[in-house]
Amino acid sequence: MSSPPPLVVDQVWKTYRSEAEELAVLRGTSLRLGAGESAAVTGASGSGKSTLLNLIGGLDQVDSGSILVGGVDVATLPERALAAFRRRLGLVFQFHHLLRDFTASENVQLPLLIGGAHRHAAGTRAAELIAAVGLTPHASRYPHQLSGGERQRVAIARALAAHPEVVLADEPTGNLDERNAGEVGDMLFGLAEQRGVTLLVVTHDRSLAARAQLHLHLEHGQLHVAGERSPP
Amino acid sequence: MTAPAPTLAARGYAPGAPRRRELARLVLALAWRFLLRRRTVSGVRSGLRGAVLGIALSLVPLTVVMVVANGLIDGIVDRYLELGSYHAQVAIADSQLASGASVEVVAGFVAALPGVEVAIPERRGSTLLAAGGRRVVAELRAVPVDLPQTDRGFAAMVEVHGGSFDLTGNGVVLSAELARQLSVAVGDQLHLVAVPSNLIAPVAGDAELGAARLGGPPRLTAVRVQGVFSSGYQELDRRWAFVSLATAARALPAGRELIGIKVGDPHDPAALAAVVAEAQRLVGQLGRVRDWKVLEAASLRSFESSRALLLFVVAMIVVIATVNVASATVSVSLTRRQEVAYLKAMGLPPAAVFASLTLAGTLAGAAGAILGVAVGLAAAVNINEALALVERGVSWVAQLVAGAGQAAEPIALIDRSFYLESIPFTLPAEQVAVVAAATVALATLAAAIPALAAARLRPLAALARTA
Numbered sequence: 227m228s229s230p231p232p233l234v235v236d237q238v239w240k241t242y243r244s245e246a247e248e249l250a251v252l253r254g255t256s257l258r259l260g261a262g263e264s265a266a267v268t269g270a271s272g273s274g275k276s277t278l279l280n281l282i283g284g285l286d287q288v289d290s291g292s293i294l295v296g297g298v299d300v301a302t303l304p305e306r307a308l309a310a311f312r313r314r315l316g317l318v319f320q321f322h323h324l325l326r327d328f329t330a331s332e333n334v335q336l337p338l339l340i341g342g343a344h345r346h347a348a349g350t351r352a353a354e355l356i357a358a359v360g361l362t363p364h365a366s367r368y369p370h371q372l373s374g375g376e377r378q379r380v381a382i383a384r385a386l387a388a389h390p391e392v393v394l395a396d397e398p399t400g401n402l403d404e405r406n407a408g409e410v411g412d413m414l415f416g417l418a419e420q421r422g423v424t425l426l427v428v429t430h431d432r433s434l435a436a437r438a439q440l441h442l443h444l445e446h447g448q449l450h451v452a453g454e455r456s457p458p
Numbered sequence: 459m460t461a462p463a464p465t466l467a468a469r470g471y472a473p474g475a476p477r478r479r480e481l482a483r484l485v486l487a488l489a490w491r492f493l494l495r496r497r498t499v500s501g502v503r504s505g506l507r508g509a510v511l512g513i514a515l516s517l518v519p520l521t522v523v524m525v526v527a528n529g530l531i532d533g534i535v536d537r538y539l540e541l542g543s544y545h546a547q548v549a550i551a552d553s554q555l556a557s558g559a560s561v562e563v564v565a566g567f568v569a570a571l572p573g574v575e576v577a578i579p580e581r582r583g584s585t586l587l588a589a590g591g592r593r594v595v596a597e598l599r600a601v602p603v604d605l606p607q608t609d610r611g612f613a614a615m616v617e618v619h620g621g622s623f624d625l626t627g628n629g630v631v632l633s634a635e636l637a638r639q640l641s642v643a644v645g646d647q648l649h650l651v652a653v654p655s656n657l658i659a660p661v662a663g664d665a666e667l668g669a670a671r672l673g674g675p676p677r678l679t680a681v682r683v684q685g686v687f688s689s690g691y692q693e694l695d696r697r698w699a700f701v702s703l704a705t706a707a708r709a710l711p712a713g714r715e716l717i718g719i720k721v722g723d724p725h726d727p728a729a730l731a732a733v734v735a736e737a738q739r740l741v742g743q744l745g746r747v748r749d750w751k752v753l754e755a756a757s758l759r760s761f762e763s764s765r766a767l768l769l770f771v772v773a774m775i776v777v778i779a780t781v782n783v784a785s786a787t788v789s790v791s792l793t794r795r796q797e798v799a800y801l802k803a804m805g806l807p808p809a810a811v812f813a814s815l816t817l818a819g820t821l822a823g824a825a826g827a828i829l830g831v832a833v834g835l836a837a838a839v840n841i842n843e844a845l846a847l848v849e850r851g852v853s854w855v856a857q858l859v860a861g862a863g864q865a866a867e868p869i870a871l872i873d874r875s876f877y878l879e880s881i882p883f884t885l886p887a888e889q890v891a892v893v894a895a896a897t898v899a900l901a902t903l904a905a906a907i908p909a910l911a912a913a914r915l916r917p918l919a920a921l922a923r924t925a
Contacts, residue, residue: 285803285918305808313805319921323800327491337804339484 230297232391232424233259233282238291239447240277251277253447254291259440261391262422264415266435268452269444275428278444279394282426283315284308296391313341316385316393316423318414320400322377324369330380331356331365337388348387355383359413375406382414386421393418395427399434411437485810488801489817492790493825506822509779509786513826513897514833516779520772520893521834526841527765529884534761535754537691540611543753544578544718546734550745561715562602562703567740568717573733576609576720578602581706583713587632587699589640589648596636596699598650600706600713601625611720620644621685625702629684635696637686644686650679650701650709679709717745724750776897779826783819784904791815791912799917812906812913819905823898831894841881 235257241250251274259265269275280286282293284300293300296314303311316337324333331352338348356365359379361372369377378398385393398414399407411434418425427438435441441453493506539545548568550561561579569577581600586593603625606613616623621644623631630650632642642648681701689695706713721733730749738747751758791798798811837844853868 280918283803285916285921309802309805309807311805312803317800317803319800321796323796323921325491325797325801327494336484336801339480340801340804340806340810342480344480345483 229261230294231258231260232296233257233426234292234294235278235282236292236294238278238281238293239289240274240281240286241289250447252281252288255444255447255449256291257426257442257449259392259424259426261424262419263440264418264425264427264438265440265442266427266429266438267442267444267449268429268432268435271430273444274447275444276396279396279426279428282392283317283394284311313337313388314391316388316390318378318381318385318393318395318398320397322369322374322381324377324380324384326369329366329368330361330372330376330383333369333380334383334387337384341388343388351387352383355387356380358417359383373406375402375410378402378406378410379413382410382417386417386423390423392424392426395425395429397429397431398427399429399431407431407434481807481810484806485814485817488810488814489821492794492815492818493821506783506786506790506818509783509819509822509901510826510829512779512782513776513823513901514830516772516775517827517830517893517897518834518837520769520776521831521890522838522841523768523772524886524889524893525835525838525883526881527768528886528889529838529882531761531765532884533882534691534694535758537615537689537694538754538757539724539750540609540615540720541689542694543750545721545724546719546730546737546747546749547753548717548719548737548741548745548747550715550717551743561717564741564744565717568719568737571733571736571740573721573729573736574719575722576718578605578609578718578720579703579715580718581703581710581713581715583652583706583710585699585710586651587636587640587648588651589642589646592640593651594636594639595697596632597697598652598706598710598713599698599700600703600710601700603702609720615689616687617690619686619688621683623687623700624684625700625705626684628679628681628705629702630681630705631685631687631700632683633692633695633698634686634688635692636699637683642683644683646683647680648683650681650699652677652679652709652712677709679705681705681709719747727751773893776893777900780823780897780900780904782904783822783901784907786822787815787819787905788908790818791908795912795915796921798912798915799921802915803917803921808913811915812909815909815912816902816906819909820898820902822905823901826901827894827897830897831890835885835890839883841883845881 235255238252238255239250240252241248243249251272255274255278257265257278267275267278277286281288282295282300284303288301291301295311298311298314300308300311324330325336328336331349334352334355335345335348338351339345343351353362353365356362359382361376361379361383364372364376369380372380378401382398385395393414395414399410402410411431414427415425415437417423425438427434429435436453436455439455440451442449443452444450493510548564550564561581565577565579568574571577578601583598585596585598587596602608605625606616606623618631619634620637621631625631630648632640637643640648687695687700701709719733719737721730724730734747734749741747802808802811849868849870856867856869857865
């Protein structure tokens with residue numbers, strides 16, 4: 227029997243309600259990504275891109291439909307199980323969210339330590355990933371001692387640390403200048419491809435989206451294929 | 459396409475159940491950094507170090523009060539025990555005075571009782587001391603001349619300022635305060651003016667003759683000052699004048715007789731009770747035997763009440779300081795809201811978030827307790843020097859204010875008449891341990907409330923796109 231696809235989003239609906247109005251941001255959205263595949267979702271502000279990512283990451287709940295990550299239906303998981311579920315994901319946000327009291331290396335080790343890895347194993351893995359993002363000389367530096375691009379590279383290393391099946395990235399280059407954005411984008415897609423990790427990126431940056439195998443555009447709560455390229 | 463990423467299980471991890479030991483280590487690391495760490499992005503210091511300092515600062519006075527109050531009270535009680543009430547006392551009944559029973563003989567029998575170290579025959583009564591134009595009411599205490607040699611406890615508590623504790627011949631040994639009031643020194647002569655104790659009534663502590671009402675013909679006995687002493691507690695000894703029993707036979711015909719009993723450990727209630735019972739059995743109707751806790755019950759209650767009140771007031775400060783831990787933890791969890799959210803988004807269980815923040819509070823309490831108690835003990839050990847230094851400083855300022863041409867009176871912050879001249883250091887180890895433990899417990903409790911809120915934080919609420 228074959229293993230389930232890493233990510234399946236099936237007919238997901240999500241509506242935000244306020245006293246004044248109801249805003250259906252996702253209207254039967256569907257998506258399916260295989261192991262090692264990458265996709266980028268673009269769309270106007272407020273179109274529901276981040277909502278989609280939050281739902282997949284178990285940070286928010288669907289109104290209807292299902293999201294399967296590695297065959298596990300996120301919507302059915304209680305809070306306690308959600309913590310364990312989140313350990314199967316890698317997250318990269320527009321803001322790096324590095325813990326300021328931890329060095330770059332320690333930040334990368336965090337998902338592993340949270341997952342119960344031995345600190346020596348975590349240290350070794352962190353060193354490997356810090357090297358992969360080209361920051362070995364800065365491994366002992368604290369976030370405030372790093373540039374914006376370097377911080378985001380640490381965040382990418384951290385997202386990949388615990389061998390996630392799926393990495394979700396929400397505007398990972400949104401805070402970076404063009405040069406850094408290019409470097410970080412290369413690094414994110416390169417490492418994901420190299421390690422066979424399924425990657426879903428939400429972005430406004432069309433050049434970043436163009437690096438994905440599948441470029442999707444979210445409009446009126448529905449995903450449309452905007453571009454496709456063959457895997458390398 | 460490359461091969462799919464290996465699962466965590468394949469790598470030896472169990473995603474659903476982090477190893478407890480590793481997680482505990484991570485919780486400790488998080489707590490430690492929440493406690494100590496550095497500036498936020500905006501430069502504001504974030505952490506519980508301020509709370510640690512607050513707790514420490516509040517524990518300093520508490521520790522000083524505990525140690526000094528204990529030292530003072532223990533020192534005062536010791537002086538009562540060794541010099542005043544003795545460990546136990548046989549009060550000879552008034553009716554026996556006329557019977558010719560010798561208190562010295564009875565004391566000899568009491569001294570032979572098991573558990574009794576020393577039995578001291580004594581006669582006490584009020585008298586007037588007259589020297590030159592001055593007259594002062596005193597409490598005359600007639601004791602054996604070899605008392606300092608036979609009673610080590612007595613000798614240990616008496617500091618002779620001039621001459622010696624020599625009661626031979628017509629010698630009298632005066633308290634330093636009596637000597638000051640009479641303006642006499644070693645070698646000077648004075649007169650004991652003996653009157654029945656029920657006919658002399660000092661008014662509001664005024665010791666002058668003019669404030670006393672006299673009755674009956676006074677009996678004058680000339681004595682010579684052979685020593686001036688101090689017990690270190692003026693409130694106790696300010697009216698004491700010691701003479702020999704032989705002198706008292708002439709000068710104090712109507713004094714009350716008693717036998718002071720000293721035992722090995724006056725704080726051993728069972729041993730003391732046994733001695734009291736034995737002594738009572740021995741003296742029968744001749745007198746009434748009571749231990750020091752009964753004899754000094756009122757004073758002890760007063761001391762304990764004062765100590766409890768002091769501790770209560772200072773403990774309130776500690777409680778307030780500990781509550782600061784709650785606000786500091788709230789501050790930490792707010793300034794680190796996004797970090798906490800991201801930790802949860804990475805799969806850190808809510809229980810671990812709660813544990814790390816609560817543990818940070820515990821560490822803050824423990825660090826504050828250790829620091830505060832250490833500084834407090836150091837201050838308490840040097841309280842006499844510290845007090846003297848402060849008094850010198852205040853006096854210097856007073857002199858400065860008075861101006862160069864005028865001499866300002868030296869300022870004493872506490873009246874030595876009512877306190878020990880030198881405050882002894884007594885470490886109330888149990889109390890200190892209880893206070894430190896209570897501080898840590900309170901700090902933990904105070905941190906637990908905001909920690910619970912942080913544990914319940916929904917990651918999405920804090921992971922906004924903007925920092």
